[in-house]
Amino acid sequence: MAPTTSTRTHQHPFVPYLPPRVPIKDGLRRGEEFYQELDRRRSVRWFSPDPVPREAIEVAVRAANTAPSGAHHQPWTFVATSDPELKRHVRLAAEEEERKFYRDRDLPHWHAALGPLETDEHKEYLEIAPWLVVAFAQKHTRMPDGSLRKNYYVSESVGIACGFFIAAVHTMGLATLTHTPNPMSFLAKELGRPSTERPYILFPVGYPAGDCEVPDLERKPLEDALIVL
Numbered sequence: 590m591a592p593t594t595s596t597r598t599h600q601h602p603f604v605p606y607l608p609p610r611v612p613i614k615d616g617l618r619r620g621e622e623f624y625q626e627l628d629r630r631r632s633v634r635w636f637s638p639d640p641v642p643r644e645a646i647e648v649a650v651r652a653a654n655t656a657p658s659g660a661h662h663q664p665w666t667f668v669a670t671s672d673p674e675l676k677r678h679v680r681l682a683a684e685e686e687e688r689k690f691y692r693d694r695d696l697p698h699w700h701a702a703l704g705p706l707e708t709d710e711h712k713e714y715l716e717i718a719p720w721l722v723v724a725f726a727q728k729h730t731r732m733p734d735g736s737l738r739k740n741y742y743v744s745e746s747v748g749i750a751c752g753f754f755i756a757a758v759h760t761m762g763l764a765t766l767t768h769t770p771n772p773m774s775f776l777a778k779e780l781g782r783p784s785t786e787r788p789y790i791l792f793p794v795g796y797p798a799g800d801c802e803v804p805d806l807e808r809k810p811l812e813d814a815l816i817v818l
């Protein structure tokens with residue numbers, strides 16, 4: 590029998606965790622509804638300029654903050670802006686890097702893989718979307734006393750947090766895109782982030798444009814995604 594909380598001893602604070610057990614039929618129904626909702630999610634490159642309240646970004650980041658992380662260090666910072674001038678600076682810097690990627694770099698396999706998405710160096714949506722949100726990964730975190738704390742499993746932790754962020758954005762009826770221009774160091778400069786952080790993903794956030802289109806893609810079937818032994 591597993592020990593009860595009354596027989597355990599801890600060196601650090603612990604609190605009881607006993608969420609209500611959901612009947613399996615209800616749990617499966619909720620899980621299926623969650624899947625169906627996420628299955629409607631698509632990455633969007635055509636945005637409406639219609640405003641989105643700051644509260645929506647705050648809700649999405651609060652959801653991201655619930656993600657598990659290595660040693661519970663939560664090694665992420667989300668930087669959001671709706672400032673038109675700053676969004677334009679980000680767009681111009683991103684397009685400069687993207688031109689190098691699409692025109693100058695000899696990456697035939699990568700370019701071919703992107704072909705069905707019909708992407709190129711033009712990133713107008715970085716100005717049109719009402720919000721840009723950049724997730725930064727913290728290799729180290731500056732502590733109140735000025736020292737640096739090393740973080741663990743940073744990429745894994747930030748990746749999970751970004752997944753939660755995307756799910757929250759979609760749940761609110763909004764859309765986003767995981768934009769990762771290569772390299773992304775210009776984002777740290779444009780947004781004034783310290784050397785202890787590196788840009789991880791750039792998210793434009795807003796409503797899809799009225800004439801938005803997305804590639805006609807199919808997701809991997811369950812039998813290719815799951816192996817039960």
